[in-house]
Amino acid sequence: MRIPSKDELKKELLKTELAKLLSSKDIAKLESSLKFISYSKGENIFKQGATITEIAVLVKGLCKFTVENPSNAHGTIIGIKKPVSILGVSTLADTTYKTTAAAMNNAVVAFFNKQDFYDIIKSNPSCAYRMYEFSCNAIRNQLRQISELSQKSIRSRLACTLLNITQLTEDEDFIDLPISRNDLAECSGIATGSTIRLLSDFEKEGIVVLEKKTIKIKDKEKLLEISYES
Numbered sequence: 050m051r052i053p054s055k056d057e058l059k060k061e062l063l064k065t066e067l068a069k070l071l072s073s074k075d076i077a078k079l080e081s082s083l084k085f086i087s088y089s090k091g092e093n094i095f096k097q098g099a100t101i102t103e104i105a106v107l108v109k110g111l112c113k114f115t116v117e118n119p120s121n122a123h124g125t126i127i128g129i130k131k132p133v134s135i136l137g138v139s140t141l142a143d144t145t146y147k148t149t150a151a152a153m154n155n156a157v158v159a160f161f162n163k164q165d166f167y168d169i170i171k172s173n174p175s176c177a178y179r180m181y182e183f184s185c186n187a188i189r190n191q192l193r194q195i196s197e198l199s200q201k202s203i204r205s206r207l208a209c210t211l212l213n214i215t216q217l218t219e220d221e222d223f224i225d226l227p228i229s230r231n232d233l234a235e236c237s238g239i240a241t242g243s244t245i246r247l248l249s250d251f252e253k254e255g256i257v258v259l260e261k262k263t264i265k266i267k268d269k270e271k272l273l274e275i276s277y278e279s
Contacts, residue, residue, distance in 0.1 A: 053109065053157070058085050061108050062159060065133045067183075070176045075169045082162035088152035094136065097149040103160040105136040110156025111217065112136060113232065114148040124149065126235040127191060129228075131217045135183065141167060153228065201279060206237040207247050208276040211257070215266060229262075 053061075059080075062068055068076070085108070088094055094105060097117050107130055114136075115124035127148065130136065136150050136158070170177045201209065210233055234244040248264070251257045256272055258265040266272060 055085060058108050058157060058159065059083075061133055062106065067135075067176065067179055070173065070179060071169065072173075075173065075176075078165050078169065079161045082160075082165060084160050086158055086160065088156045088158065090152055090154050092152050094150040094152060094156075094158055095146050097146055099146050101137075101140050101144060101146055102163055104140055104163050104166050105150070106159040106161075107132050107134045107136055108157045108159050111153040111228075112150050112156060112158075113153050114150055115235075116148055124235075125238070126232060127194065128187075129153070129214065129217060129236070139184070141170065141180065153232070201276075203237070203239040203243055204247055204250075205276055205278040206239060207233070207244060207251075208272050208278075210237040211264065211266070212269075212272060212276055 063076070071079075082103075088110070094112060095101075097115075109132055112130045112134075113126050114128045114130070115126050117124040137146060137148070139147060140163070170180060213236075214228060214233075230244055230248070231241050233248075234241040237244065239247075248257065248259060251272075252259050254268075254271070256266070256268045256275075258267055
C-alpha cells in the first residue's frame with residue numbers, strides 16, 4: 050500500500066463528520082501534536098493495559114480489537130474497524146487501554162494529544178454529543194456480538210460474522226479483505242476447524258463462493274435467514 054503524504058492524510062481526517070464540528074482554532078490545536086504512524090500487518094497499534102496519552106484514529110487499512118485473557122493465547126476478537134475511525138471506545142474516560150488493537154493489513158494511524166482533544170470536547174457541545182453517540186453505538190455493537198456468541202448456534206454465528214464483515218467492504222456481496230480463517234473463527238467464537246467446515250458447507254449450499262482468500266456472497270437472503278437461527 051502506498052503511504053499517502055501528510056497533507057493527503059490530513060484531508061482524510063478533515064472529511065469526517067466529527068472534524069466538521071470543529072472550529073479552525075480547534076483543528077489548529079490538534080494539529081500541534083498530530084503525527085501519523087504506519088503499521089504492517091499484525092503489528093500492534095496499542096496494547097491492552099498500556100497507558101493512554103493520545104487519541105488514535107485509523108486513517109488507512111483495517112484494525113482488529115482483541116481482549117486478551119489467560120485462557121486464550123490469541124485473545125478474543127471483539128471488533129474490526131475501517132477508516133476513518135477513532136480506535137478505542139473508552140479512550141477519553143480511561144487511563145489504560147481495555148483492548149489490544151492490531152493492524153490487519155498495512156495501516157496508517159493518526160495520533161494527537163488526548164488532553165487537547167478532551168479540552169475541545171468540554172467546550173464544544175456538538176462534538177461532545179457526537180462522541181457520546183459514537184460510544185453508544187460501539188457499546189451497542191459489542192452487546193449484540195456478545196448476544197450472538199452466547200445464544201446462537203455456531204452456524205448462525207458464522208453467518209452473523211460474514212454479514213458484519215461485508216459492512217467493511219465497498220461491495221457488500223464480496224469479501225476481499227485480509228481476514229484469515231482464524232480471524233473469522235475468533236470473531237465468531239468457534240474453532241478454526243469448524244469455521245473451515247462451515248464455509249465449505251455454505252459453498253455446497255450455494256450461499257458463498259470461496260476463492261483463495263476471498264469470499265463471494267451469492268445468497269445473502271439465505272445467509273440472513275441462517276443468522277437469525279438460534
